[in-house]
Amino acid sequence: xxxxxxxxxALADPTRRAIFERLAARGQSVSELSRAMxxxxxxxxxxxxxxxxxRLVRDEPAGARRIYSIDPGGLGPLRQWLDRFWIEQLAAxxxxxxxxxxxxxx
Amino acid sequence: xxxxxxxxxALADPTRRAIFERLAARGQSVSELSRAMxxxxxxxxxxxxxxxxxRLVRDEPAGARRIYSIDPGGLGPLRQWLDRFWIEQLAAxxxxxxxxxxxxxx
DNA sequence: GCTTATAATAAGCCATGACTTATGAAACTC
DNA sequence: GAGTTTCATAAGTCATGGCTTATTATAAGC
Numbered sequence: 001x002x003x004x005x006x007x008x009x010a011l012a013d014p015t016r017r018a019i020f021e022r023l024a025a026r027g028q029s030v031s032e033l034s035r036a037m038x039x040x041x042x043x044x045x046x047x048x049x050x051x052x053x054x055r056l057v058r059d060e061p062a063g064a065r066r067i068y069s070i071d072p073g074g075l076g077p078l079r080q081w082l083d084r085f086w087i088e089q090l091a092a093x094x095x096x097x098x099x100x101x102x103x104x105x106x
Numbered sequence: 107x108x109x110x111x112x113x114x115x116a117l118a119d120p121t122r123r124a125i126f127e128r129l130a131a132r133g134q135s136v137s138e139l140s141r142a143m144x145x146x147x148x149x150x151x152x153x154x155x156x157x158x159x160x161r162l163v164r165d166e167p168a169g170a171r172r173i174y175s176i177d178p179g180g181l182g183p184l185r186q187w188l189d190r191f192w193i194e195q196l197a198a199x200x201x202x203x204x205x206x207x208x209x210x211x212x
Numbered sequence: 213g214c215t216t217a218t219a220a221t222a223a224g225c226c227a228t229g230a231c232t233t234a235t236g237a238a239a240c241t242c
Numbered sequence: 243g244a245g246t247t248t249c250a251t252a253a254g255t256c257a258t259g260g261c262t263t264a265t266t267a268t269a270a271g272c
Contacts, residue, residue: 005120012118013260014111024191030219043261045220050259064218064269075191082188085130085181119230136249149231151250156229170239170248 003054007077010054015039016047020056020070027069029062109160113183116160121145122153126162126176133175135168 001009011017019033030048034041048068051057056074060067107115117123125139136154140147154174157163162180166173 002120004123005118008114008118008123009259012111012114014108015260017110017114031217034219039260040262041219042221042263046260049220061269066219070191075188079188082181082185085176115229121230137247140249145230146232147249148233148251152230155250170246172249 004077004081006054007056010050010056011078013047013050015043016051019044019047020051023057023068024070027067029065029067031065033068110183110187112160113162116156116162117184119153119156121149122157125150125153126157129163129174130176133173135171135173137171139174 011020015037018037022028022033022036030041030044033048034044037044048057048059052059054074055071057068058071060069117126121143124143128134128139128142136147136150139154140150143150154163154165158165160180161177163174164177166175
């Protein structure tokens with residue numbers, strides 16, 4: 001699986017996005033997340049694994065706990081992907097503008 | 107299913123992203139897409155349906171054909187979602203800066 | 213040291229999703 | 243108008259994904 005696909009797939013699940021958004025507000029442990037969410041602890045751990053493999057999240061041991069938090073640059077590739085189309089759309093728009101200009105000249 | 111989920115889910119499939127990227131370059135018909143891609147015509151139609159429901163793509167009849175193209179504002183919600191975290195991350199950074207400033211003052 | 217808390221992994225279940233072939237329905241081409 | 247092209251939908255198959263309960267490993271606390 002491509003890294004890009006991993007990224008989009010990680011964000012495609014609503015539970016996983018909810019976890020990500022919680023972590024964006026504040027880093028926290030697995031148990032804290034699982035207490036706040038309507039799924040079991042193993043489910044949370046599995047989601048965190050997927051998020052981590054997509055480099056959206058990182059973890060750090062803290063005693064028996066493990067604090068998960070947002071990986072700061074994690075959304076960078078998503079932004080880059082998005083910007084590609086921003087550019088392309090601009091280019092497409094520009095060529096239409098040019099076409100009109102040419103028509104009015106000629 | 108939430109609209110946001112539909113959007114991410116639509117982009118999570120690599121074949122579907124490939125279709126989207128082709129259409130970003132140039133609007134084209136189903137048959138044209140299916141000739142260029144390694145899946146059957148029905149598969150293409152099914153993918154286009156998903157992309158359309160995510161408002162990433164629109165279509166227009168042209169005789170027996172049907173020309174699909176990018177929906178211009180389709181990526182807007184994705185950008186907005188992304189910007190939310192951009193802001194949040196900035197805010198988190200700012201509070202750290204403030205903390206350091208307070209420490210140096212006190 | 214024994215118990216308790218925390219989190220990861222294993223195994224199994226069920227729904228969904230991506231694909232296929234087959235078919236039907238419009239619209240053009242001659 | 244018969245044949246052809248184009249596209250959507252139906253139906254079926256197979257793999258994957260998200261969840262559960264059960265279990266194990268590691269660290270804390272008394």
